Each structure stands twice: as C-alpha cells, then as structure tokens.
Amino acid sequence: MTERKTSVVVLGGGPGGYEAALVAAHLGASVTVVDRDGLGGAAVLTDCVPSKTLISVGDFMQRFEAATDLGVGFEAAHAGEEATADASRVNARILALAAAQSHDIEQRLLSEGVRVCRGVGRVLAPGRVRIEVESGGTEDVDAEVVLVATGATPRVMDTARPDGRRILTWQQIYALEELPERLVVVGSGVTGAELAHAYLGLGSEVTLVSSRDRVLPGEDADAAEVIENVFRRRGMTVLNRSRMASVVRAGDGVAVTLEDGRTVEGSHCLLAVGSVPQTAGLGLEEAGVELTGSGHIKVDRVSRTSARGIYAAGDCTGVLPLASVAAMQGRIAMAHALGDAVTPLNLRGVSANIFTDPEIATVGYSQTDIDEGKVDAHTVMLPLATNPRAKMQNVHDGFVKLFARKGIGTVVGGVVVAPRASELIYPVTLAVQHRLTVDQLAGTFTVYPSMSGSIAEAARRLHTID
Numbered sequence: 001m002t003e004r005k006t007s008v009v010v011l012g013g014g015p016g017g018y019e020a021a022l023v024a025a026h027l028g029a030s031v032t033v034v035d036r037d038g039l040g041g042a043a044v045l046t047d048c049v050p051s052k053t054l055i056s057v058g059d060f061m062q063r064f065e066a067a068t069d070l071g072v073g074f075e076a077a078h079a080g081e082e083a084t085a086d087a088s089r090v091n092a093r094i095l096a097l098a099a100a101q102s103h104d105i106e107q108r109l110l111s112e113g114v115r116v117c118r119g120v121g122r123v124l125a126p127g128r129v130r131i132e133v134e135s136g137g138t139e140d141v142d143a144e145v146v147l148v149a150t151g152a153t154p155r156v157m158d159t160a161r162p163d164g165r166r167i168l169t170w171q172q173i174y175a176l177e178e179l180p181e182r183l184v185v186v187g188s189g190v191t192g193a194e195l196a197h198a199y200l201g202l203g204s205e206v207t208l209v210s211s212r213d214r215v216l217p218g219e220d221a222d223a224a225e226v227i228e229n230v231f232r233r234r235g236m237t238v239l240n241r242s243r244m245a246s247v248v249r250a251g252d253g254v255a256v257t258l259e260d261g262r263t264v265e266g267s268h269c270l271l272a273v274g275s276v277p278q279t280a281g282l283g284l285e286e287a288g289v290e291l292t293g294s295g296h297i298k299v300d301r302v303s304r305t306s307a308r309g310i311y312a313a314g315d316c317t318g319v320l321p322l323a324s325v326a327a328m329q330g331r332i333a334m335a336h337a338l339g340d341a342v343t344p345l346n347l348r349g350v351s352a353n354i355f356t357d358p359e360i361a362t363v364g365y366s367q368t369d370i371d372e373g374k375v376d377a378h379t380v381m382l383p384l385a386t387n388p389r390a391k392m393q394n395v396h397d398g399f400v401k402l403f404a405r406k407g408i409g410t411v412v413g414g415v416v417v418a419p420r421a422s423e424l425i426y427p428v429t430l431a432v433q434h435r436l437t438v439d440q441l442a443g444t445f446t447v448y449p450s451m452s453g454s455i456a457e458a459a460r461r462l463h464t465i466d
Helices: 015-026 041-045 048-070 087-111 190-202 221-233 323-337 367-371 388-392 421-433 438-442 453-463
Strands: 007-011 030-035 115-125 128-133 138-142 145-148 152-154 167-169 182-186 205-209 237-239 244-250 253-258 263-266 268-271 275-277 310-312 351-354 359-364 377-383 399-405 411-418
Touching: 007 015, 007 115, 007 138, 007 323, 015 030, 015 041, 015 087, 015 145, 015 323, 041 048, 041 087, 048 087, 048 190, 087 115, 145 323, 182 190, 182 244, 182 253, 182 263, 190 205, 190 221, 190 268, 190 351, 205 263, 221 237, 221 359, 221 367, 221 399, 221 411, 253 268, 310 323, 351 421, 359 421, 367 377, 367 399, 377 453, 388 453, 399 453, 411 421, 411 453, 421 438, 421 453, 438 453
Parallel strands: 007 030, 007 145, 030 115, 145 310, 167 268, 182 205, 182 268, 205 237
Antiparallel strands: 115 128, 128 138, 152 275, 244 253, 253 263, 351 359, 359 411, 377 399, 399 411
C-alpha cells in the first residue's frame, strides 16, 4: 500500500520558500510553490544578486584609480582615457544574471518534483489555500503544512513617491539607461550605504543623506567610522543628522528637502528608507496567524506561527533581513513540520556582510552587547595596515576585531573590515558556532602571507588577557 504524502504549500519563491520546498520534497512531501514574481524572489531578482553585481562593477572600476599606487600605468596611446560605465549595458547584464539564477532555481525545484504555480496564494483556513492563478481562475488546495515566505517591499512615503525615472526605490534602479550624474541617496543603512558606494565607484557624484550621527548606525561603530571616512575620501558628500522631509521632481532632476529647511539637488534620488512586509490580503489574521504592529508575522525559533500547521520564513517575519536567515528559517520549518531532526534558529551564529569597499562582516555578540553588559568579554582590535598581504594589495583601511568570553576564552563574536570580509568571517563564524577558544583559533595554521593571518594574530593577543 502506497503511503500518502503530506501536502505542503509554500507561498513565495524566495530563499525561505524555495529552500523549504527542497527540504520538504526530500522528506517525501507533495510540494506546491506559489510564486508571482519569479523564483528566487527579491533576493535574486531585485535585491541581493543585482545589487552585489552592481557593486562588483563599481569595485572593478575603482581598481583602475588605484593602479598607479601599485606602479602600474597605461600606454601613452591611451593616456588621459578613463574607465567609464555604460549604465544600459551594466544593467542589462545584471538583469540577465538575475534571470539566469531564477531559471536555475526553478529547474532545480522541478527536478525534485516540486510543482511551481504562477499566481498569488491566500490562506482560507489552516489546511486550505486558494491560489489565484496568473493565467486566470482560482484553485483551492488542501495543505496540511503552509509556509508563508512572501518577503517585503521597499517602504514608500507620501512625501517621497517613486516615479521609476528620477525618484527610485532600490528595485527600480536597474531600468536606468544612463548613469545618474548627481545621485542623492536617502538612507544610510545597509542598502543605502551599499548602493551609494556602488554608484560612487561607477562615476556618479553621490550625496548620502543620513538621519543619524553616522552612516550604518546599526553596525559596529569602529567599522562604520572606517566606511564613512573612505566614502568622504573618495569624494562622496555625507550629510549626517539630516532627515529627509520630502523629495519632488524639479525640472530634469530632483529636489530633496531636509527637515531643517535645506535643499539638496540632484539628477536622481534613490530611496533606501526601509521595507514593509508583504502580509496584507493573505488571509493570515482570519486563519489565526498573529501579526506584529508593523505587519510582520510572529514566529518562534522553529518558524511556527500562532496557527497550527502554518509556518513563516524570511523578511515577512522581521527576524533578520538576510537571505541566509530566510533560507535557514524555511529549512527549519519543514524539518519541524515533517518530523525530521531540527535545531532551533540560533541568531548568534548568523554571519552578515555589508558589501561596501572595504566590506564589513560580523558574527555573534557585538561591541554594543559587550558595552551594555550582555556578555562579559574581552576585545582585541588589530588594524590590517600591519598585515603583509594587505600591504602587497595596497589595502590601508580595515581591521579584525575579536570578542572572547572572560575566564574561558571562548570566541563569542567578531568583526572583520577588509576586502572580501565576507570570506574572512567564516573562520570566526566556525569558532562562534562551535564554541572554540581563542587558543584553538590561534593554534590553527594560516597561510603566510594572508589576510586570515590577522585573525590568528588577534586570537593570540586575546590569550594574554586576564
């Protein structure tokens, strides 16, 4: 007799959704993914993959400016020529890469037997989902397990309405056919800082409007100071303690009015003022799913909502807006729902990265946590300027910072500010995840010369602290 398969319906095909679908399929469930915009979600189509590709182009162009410091010049025939970015070609490549990644994800799901349905899903009740099919009509589906992974969308303000041409959200910039001549970026969080850095590298004149005392206010203060100094040194105008009041079209450009009455003019304005969860109209509250005041779905550490059989993952939960966290939430949800071994989500083990130049990578407890007494730990900060590999690569900015619990020396967190910090944070993440001591970290061989040598050196210095 054939065993009946558990029916799973996933609303949303982003990292939380498609990773959950793969786990559910591997565990023998009958899986349907309902997706409107394309597999991969915003992370692949309009956010992570496109923005990091744009940043990589800007970084590539910055290397030309630094070439003379390395003793590299250009032939006389090309003297005076500068590297320039063709926005239409750059954006066409970005969108092609995103589409290819989305296609690969869809093919992977189909190969695992997952049904992909184009449309929008709504929860009628626990165990029942209605799909409004893109091609027309509706379909009601029984679902013993429902995962909501509908993500978030850029926050829009009444005083700054995007038009997709001159006033833009981060999802609209890839339609530009010309590079913004004078770009005003409103918002100095991760998205604002990354894209301000990208367009500065591409050749735009950039003004960054920050309502806080510094850029990246939610990050390590030492790391944020490095990035802000680099921004200013490379020609960016950074306006701290400057809250935007409104943005309007002004002729062929834009006018950004600040709350103190000042006006900043530019050719384009990029709004990076946060996001809102896409949870409205899904029937969640009617089905017994509890939401926060901001509209996020309340979940526990195994991604359960307040309604039996309904789970949630990703940006719609407000847990941590990272694709890696969304994917982990989705995987945990399916393991729990389908009876597999499961480890609850541990946010202390999450490594995150900001793709500026240099990058900022973090994991575990922060300097603020230590300063506020949340963990009793020692701190060591080692500038990269003394690292031989950094000198070879003309790296002047950055550092390695490690946090170790007092008395036992367990690594509880760290910060790396460096080129490719996203790669360098991995050994620190392993140490945090597996509760390694600074002696174990320091006693592991590193290549000489290498940037990772500074991680081992920082660990050795922590050994001598009482």
